[in-house]
Amino acid sequence: MPRILDVADDVRAEIGDEEADRLLAGESAPGAYDCTSCRTPGDAEHEHTSTVLFVGEETAVLAFAHAGCLPSQVVRVTEEQLQGAVASITASEASEASESGVPQQAVLGVTSGLVLLDGELHPALVVEPTGPIARPGTTGPDDAFLPLLREQGFAPVHEVSAVPQVLHGWSVLLAVGQLHAVLQPGPDGGSPVAWWQAHQPLQVTEGWRTAANKRQAVLVYAAPAGGIGRQPREDLLREALDKAAAQGLLVAAAMPLAGT
Structure with missing residues (x-):
């Protein structure tokens, strides 16, 4: 029976027209x-479904997602991350995947808020994992979240008082007034890939959206697990940012706004 599938052009290019047509016809898709x-x-017989292709250095894995959760796309990952993706695709192995130390987008918590710098409001995102992030290929207890981000170009913040430098190649995707993803450069200069992607598009306030459209840039702050916490108000969020910065637990970058 035919499936209600989305197969993006980049997915089709990777798997070939023949396999893509077999998927759409229901011959190889569950x-x-x-x-x-x-x-x-x-x-996939009754719900709009996306095909998501995880591509590592040597292998690739085709997965499926509700179209409302993820668009059809190619996700470039390391071979170690691909093993975590394989585990997460199988529900019976989900708990094993969460214990493997493989960093995945799902462990990143994102909060939006306005940050006052030099008397002007700037749209900001605060990123904090729900647990320690191990360096790909390792299973040790050390939290490598901040070192990994510094290697990507995020700058240490010791005081939340100035606009951080732009991180070229990265962007924040806003569509129809909702937050969809933080994008990073693709491998070897290819198309951008999602560093973080919302399971469902996140609502932002009208003030945040207005500030983002005005400045065409978003400030992204990041702290390790437990560095910020879930703060219910912007004043408390700012206090938590200041405290994390004073403790050397904060990095940041400015990213161009993609979308509206």
Whole structure:
């Protein structure tokens, strides 16, 4: 039976027209699946479904997601991350994947807020993992989240008082007034890939959206697990940012706004 599938052009290019047509015809795509994003059941015979291709250095894995959770796309990952993706696709192995130390987008918590710098409001995102992030290929207890970001070009912040430098190649994707993703440069200069992607588009306030459209840039702050915490108000969020900066637990970058 034909499937209600989205197969993006980049996915088709990777798997070939013949395999893409077989998927659409239902010859190689499952009817029921576990969404690779939200982990809940889906049905490609009755629900709009995206094909998501995880590509490592040597292997590739095709997964499926609710179209409302993820668009069809190619996700470039390391071979170690691909093993974590393989585990996460199978629901019975989900707990094993969460214990493997493989960094995945799902462990990143993102909060939006306005930050006052030099008397002007700037749209900001605060990123904090729900647990320690191990360096790919390792399983040790050390949290490598901040060192990994510094290697990508995020700058240490010791005082939240100035606009951080622009991190070229990265961007924040806003569409129809909702936050969708933080994009990073693709491998070897290829198309941008999602560093973080919302399971479902996140609502932002009108003030945040107005500031983002005005400045065409978003400030992205990041701290290790426990460095910020979930703060219910912007004043408390700012206090937490200042405290993390004073403790040497904060990095930041300015990113161009993609979308509106």
